[in-house]
Amino acid sequence: MSIKDKCAIIGMGCTRFGELWDKSGDDLVVEAVSEAVEDAGISFNDIQAAWIGSMSTAWSGTGLVYPLSLDFIPATRVENKCASSIEALKEACFAVAAGEYDIVLAVGMEKLKDSGASGLFPPTSGVPSGPKIPLNRTAPGSYAQAANRYFYQFNIDPDEGKKTIAKIAVKNHYNGSMHPKAQFQREVTLEQVMNAPIVSWPLGLFDCCGVTDGAAAAIVTSAERASRLAQDYILVKGIGLSVGAQGAIDQDYDYVHWEETVNASRMAYDEAGVNDPAKEISVAEVHDCFTITELINYEDLGFCPKGSAKEHVDAGTFTLKGDLPVNTDGGLKAFGHPVGASGLRMTYEIYNQLLNRAGPRQIKDPELGLVHCQGGQPGEFNCAVLILGR
Amino acid sequence: MVGIKSYGVHIPFKRLKRQSIAEYWGTRPAEGGERTIANWDEDAITMAVAAGMNCLKARLSGDKDISGLLFASTSFPYKEKQTAAIIATSLDLPRNCLTADYGNSLRAASIVLKSAYESVSSGMADDVLITAADLRLGYPGGVLEQIIGDGGGAILVGSTDVIVSIDGYYGVYDYFMDFWRAEHDAFVQSWEDRFIHGKGYLRVMPEVVGGLLKRYGLSLKDFARVIYNAPDARRHAALARKIGASKELVADHLFDHVGNTGAATVILSLAAALDNASPGDRLLLANYGDGADAFILTVTEEIVKFHKRNRSIVKPQIERKAVLSSYAKYLAYRNLIQIQPVPRPESSYPTPPAMWRENKEKLAMYGAKCRQCGTVQYPARRVCIKCKTRDDFERINLSGSSGKIFTFSIDNLAANVDRPGIYVVVDLDKGGRIQQWLTDCDEIEKVKIGMAIEMTFRREQIAGGIYHYGWKPRPISQ
Secondary structure (H helix, E strand, O other): OOOOEEEEEEEEEOOOOOOOOOHHHHHHHHHHHHHHHHOOOOHHHHOOOOOOOOOOOOOOOOHHHHHHOOOOOOEEEEEEEEEEHHHHHHHHHHHHHHHOOOEEEEEEEEOOOOOOOOOOOOOOOOOOOOOOOOOOHHHHHHHHHHHHHHHHOEEEHHHHHHHHHHHHHHHHHHOOOOOOOOOOOOOOOHHHHHOOOOOEEEEEEEEOOOOOOOEEEEEEEEEEHHOOOOOEEEEEEEEEEEEEOOOHHHHOOOOOHHHHHHHHHHHHHHHHHHOOHHHHOOOOOOOOOOOHHHHHHHHHOOOOOOOOOHHHHHHOOOOOOOOOEEEOOOHHHHHOOOHHHHHHHHHHHHHHHHHOOOOHHHHOOOOEEEEEEEEOOEEEEEEEEEEEEE | OOEEEEEEOOOEEEEEEEHHHHHHOOOOOOOOEEEEOOOOOHHHHHHHHHHHHHHHHHHOOOOOOOOEEEOOOOOOOOOOOOOOHHHHHHHHOOOOOOEEEOOOOOOHHHHHHHHHHHHHHOOOOOOOEEEEEEEOOOOOOOOOHHHHHHHHEEEEEOOOOOEEEEEEEEEEEEEOOOOEEOOOOOOEEEEHHHHHHHHHHHHHHHHHHHHHHHHHHHOOOOOOOEEEEOHHHHHHHHHHHHOOOOOEEEEEOOOOOOOHHHHHHHHHHHHHHHOOOOOOOOOEEEOOOOOEEEEEEEEOOHHHHHHHHOOOOOOHHHHOEEEEHHHHHHHOOOOOOOOOOHHHHHOOOOOHHHHHHHHHHOOOOOOEOOOOOOOEOOOOOEEEOOOOOOEEEEEEOOOOOEEEEEEEEOOOOOOOOOEEEEEEEEEEOOOOEOOOOOOOOOOOOHOOOOOOEEEEEEEEEOOOOOOEEEEEEEOOOO
């Protein structure tokens, strides 16, 4: 069994990402879905079922039905931390592949900036309990632990390590500068990244992604139906999802490789028939909440051998002109990270790359694109990998 | 023979020089030296647990059950909620151990000592653990702020392995307004200096010492050491003169390094004296507050074994210290100034049902060890993280475990009172891995992968009007 070539994405939309003070979460849903519907050449009334991925903004299917006035269709809110909108897309694809619906909608949306908080805020439901997670832990604090361990394990001088991850920030800001919807459309220099205020060493301000409002949407139909329509579309080649939760209390957990990403990518590669991702993947959108996240993910996604990411960063493998461009739209780093929307925003970039619509960021003749989302922090992750092709 | 089996102290890691407090206010220091400052995550309960751990670890054997945990303090975090039960839970004492709080008097520790002696002597109790800790506040800018110190002490009373026998007692009560805190007073109140010392301390202490000597037909010449509390170093010396005790006879009051630790003062002084006591030494212990108690103690041969096992209880803790970088830090620790909160929503906190379910797990740090594969996991799990066996675990106490830092980060966004926060992943030597904030560490540059740590009991937060406690790693004391 495989999802390969069963589902097509026939339309996509994405709002401007950023500090959207003048827009509500509902506005973002309307804007992303409107663009997707228009792109697909359908109307709201053609949507037979819908899923919205949102970590802490939209609640239940009404978070979608209310803003779009889509009363009485089957609608569901799904949540899997930063992988929430890939979860929505996965549900949409599975429903179409099962033959339950013809045309469905997947949306991701998060409105973070109304909270006034720097960083994320935890969901408020449920009784907080358990001595597992220390109070007041922060995301950069957790990822910096991975960075320090990575430098230690692979014998990288910490200052040299900091410079390596800084190059990832420079790359992503450069890519983001060419996307009119990115949160930060400004290039930064290596010196700026290196000299930025330290958040949690080695992570400085420019090693951290933005806190962002945004939404993205996709219209999914069957591959068979899409092939009869006179319009562009891309095909879903593979989907993988892996959730782990024992790392934080396991002495064997190494902090320098993340099994959830390894596992999710293996599932997706198997479905897509990818044997050598470093050669077969043309372009990738990889979770980069922090620069160290992207560095470790190069290895876990099989783009380069374990411990070799530094050489590849130094060689420019993952730049726009490199062998395997990563985060061509700027990634979470420059495009921004409205948690529940990020997976579909990444999908939006791969969609545009595969359809040759990426403008100045266009990769030459991409065949296969990869989307990777990673929710959580070292010790417990929710990772989703999506392979898309033509 | 009934007496002291073991003793322990908790002398907080942080210090403030009296000179720097005085400089801040543009006054003269009340005394030389420095005072202890409880870290921002410490209070009377955590200091009592630390002292209790220290005392239990030092004892020659665990031959008898602990059948009492008595806590002396004037700074209970709760007005209504027995704190001795929190301490007993955290020290993982037997379920049928009698717990009691002894409060409201700076003399509470010696009252407890008398009670413990009596309950062991009567045969109603096996070993009784006395803990005392205080965190009192003097008005900012006042003399008491400099004189007071924070700290805790513990004494184990029993009838076996006795290192110091209790051989005599005399006490008086005395209603006298020298120091007090009424219901809503945050700071210690006091009357005019010359009156309270002249007509209080220096009247009552000679009376009780004289009463003790008279009752047992002894004189000061019969004692190797005289140990007593005092409001400050000056009155400590004044009392020595008044009762005719030579400098050599009088035990160290610890004002130079610690300060007046309220209800714990007398135990700290006793501990320092016992660190240097020899078999056969007869000691006079006197304690003032709303009257006074006096005891005759005799050091036994067992002290030799105790010294061999522990070398010194007090000195290593006095020497292990970090001087606060500023007086403002102290004010922040005690919530006397409000510091800029981090721009994040208030963190959630355990509700009473969740607290109740996790009492043992959280306060006594019980994890689970899989009976099939031996993997230790904290918090305890229902299904083994390694071999997936369900519900086949033995409980394992991890609070006394040492460990090593696996990785760490220095987090400038941490909402801790002390920033940056040092966020560590620790592999415990008994097994299990935890993520926690490292406490009692001022030298951030010394934090490294592989660094050795020990666990210490701390307050995690005050939320919903409830105090929440747990165990944190700190650099291991050498």
